[in-house]
Amino acid sequence: IGWRINTDTQLLAIIPLNEVWVDANFKESQLSHMRLGQPVIVTSDLYGSRVQYHGKIVGFSAGTGSAFALLPAQNATGNWIKVVQRLPVRIGIDPNELAAYPLRIGLSMQVTVNTYDRSGQLMSSAGETTRNATQIYAAMSDEAEEETIQLINKTISKLESSEYAATRLHA
Template identity: 45%
Template structure:
């Protein structure tokens, strides 16, 4: 009996070892895990773009807000006055432009009048010249007297002088129109400048109301009513509801990883509620390359250290902990490197992920 029991035990041990080895060969060896992983989110630091005194703080700590909600209001009396001033300057510039346009219209009328006068003077000059030519023939035949010839000559000279005067006046009037057109261009530029200043003033007035750029939860609120703030000063942080996982795998673990593979995520705060994720992307460099003091390996006392590569893991939309995850929470991730590298095929390819998916439901 003892021999039978011993043999049975040995057989069961061998069977268990064989089953374990087979399972390791078929499943476990394709999983890469790490506990150096954390929940992260694209936290927005809210800062003012203008300086002023805080008039109202519309949100409290840990309050959920939606994109477009008012967070903070800066005292706007000075900015409203600047808008009114810019509007007045714009109205003055527009009035100057209207005045110049009226002057140009009047000048066009003057030019038209001078053109008509020039035509009339040319017609009179033509008549005077014709009469002068006739009288030259008549005086040669002694049909008319010298006095009449002198009058005709004077009339012709007067007509020529009139034509010259009107031509000079027409040139002067056209030159004056050129000056007015230059004045109009200047006035138009002032209108554009005033309009731009008005838009800037309105933009500054609009910046007195600080709104939430995304949906999220208020955190690290440091702003208070009556506080003087300047552009760039941190008022509060807005933590988004949409989070992801960053897992720092050893460089020896990422050889078979690729985007789209399935990931099991176990959150330390909720150990009994695993969720499914997908490998999204890999960092372009190891973590030490982005540190404040990167490692200098070109030294005589070099010691090889396994590097860590940050891997971004996207969570599925139907994650069981959707809305409960907070940036900074610790997680444990396990990547199935045997799974398909296609997001549409990467959901629960191994028994581990199937169990996680069932638990999430």
Template identity: 50%
Template sequence: MLGLVAFGVLFWALFLRNWVVTNDAYVTGNVAPVKSQVAGTVVEVCVEETERVEKGQTLVRLDGLKSWVALRKAEADLAAAVRRVENLFSQVSRLRHRIEEEKAALGRYRYDLGLYRGGTATGVISEQQSVDAQWKVQETEQAIAALEAELRGNEALVQGTTVETNPLVLQAAQAVRDAWLDWYRRNVPSPVTGYVARRTVQPGDQITPEKLLMTVVPLDYIWVVANFRERELGRMRPGQPVVLKSDLYGWGVRYHGVVEGLEPGSGSVFSLLPPDNATGNYVHIVERVPVRIRLDPKELERHPLVLGLTMVTSVHLTRVDRSIRSPITEVPRKAREADYESKIYLQELTAIEGRIRKIIEANRNRKGDAPAPPAGGRSGP
């Protein structure tokens, strides 16, 4: 009997004391929510639960008639803005010609006024003719001043710009982009590649951007979160090896992983109502701290897992010269591109840019009668 006890103590000292085991461990991973970016009426649900979908694949279609009408109006407003700006350039050109014409007339009237004043002094020209010439000079000077004021007002709307860069056209172009996004987003895409779960949307639903339509679960990158008691964490460090078993496959299948890091708090700290122990009826409760464990992707490929499965987790407390504040958590490059990036939303404006350029070109003044301001500026009367 003493020999059996001694063997047990020796076995514990050599092997078991360097292992910590918990069955409070679960498979987890990313869960991508699918929501619409615009409000509308659902006209088609394209997928069903458990179906595999690719990133960018259309999952839900919304009625797009109202957004289509708004887009056509915005395009018409853009065409009108281009023509309005072209008209402003033409008015600037016309006003410059009018001012030059009035300045030429002013020069002639001033010349006539000089002759009339000389003729009046000698009695050849009547005093009335000299006075009329003086009034013509003053009227022409005031007309030039009014035209120059009008010219400055029109130049303020077009100076330093072209038709494409004029604020009126840019504002109208932005309205087209906004209307395009409302129309384009009638098709709700999948943000990642994965499997559909928790579908709640039905044809005919009136949805808003806050409504969860379904979720997409990518299973190409998953990990395990094991909750160890705080007294078991004294020697646990990132980088230590882990052996795991899932009830899905039984004891015949083992997974091998590695501790990536310890979360910076126990589960209760992040709960909806965090603990407040500064009370008179405090009860000591042993806390558990979540530990993130990386799985071997080759073993996962041979024996796939799904989220939420329980795992029996055994961590070998080997010596690792690493602090718990130095995790080795790292998302694989392939998983980052697949599950942590969704650039499909950055390409939504690609198609409309060409359409905007075509609308601007179609409504341009091709005769080119909008000259640039003179290099030396305007001269006074």
């Protein structure tokens, strides 16, 4: 029962739900009007139109999923097909609104971007996400290192005393 795992096997992921964002897929023809920092209104199917989240564009994806495919799409006659691509746009949401109406990963959302102000930066990377870390094991690690050093020193002193005893016996 169960699986064998290695030391580098991920066992779980902790997702801080107060820092979720929306990746909204827009047609490439719509991206020319979008800029970093533009205001966005987002509604979730979970709460319906009665709850609106306010956010802003914080980044654009490096490419579409098909950009990383080995071959472009083609039909049965061998002709390449031009398909309008969709590119993920990352939208940060107001944390106070998330606290009042929590969201879960994978929910369907409707997104409206106000593109009136076009003074922001045109394209950027997907935006920085907060890296969370815990220091829960830091103290334990320090204690373990201290115990290891003590054990090594004790072993060295035992080895030195046994070598000394061995040299006394043979002498």
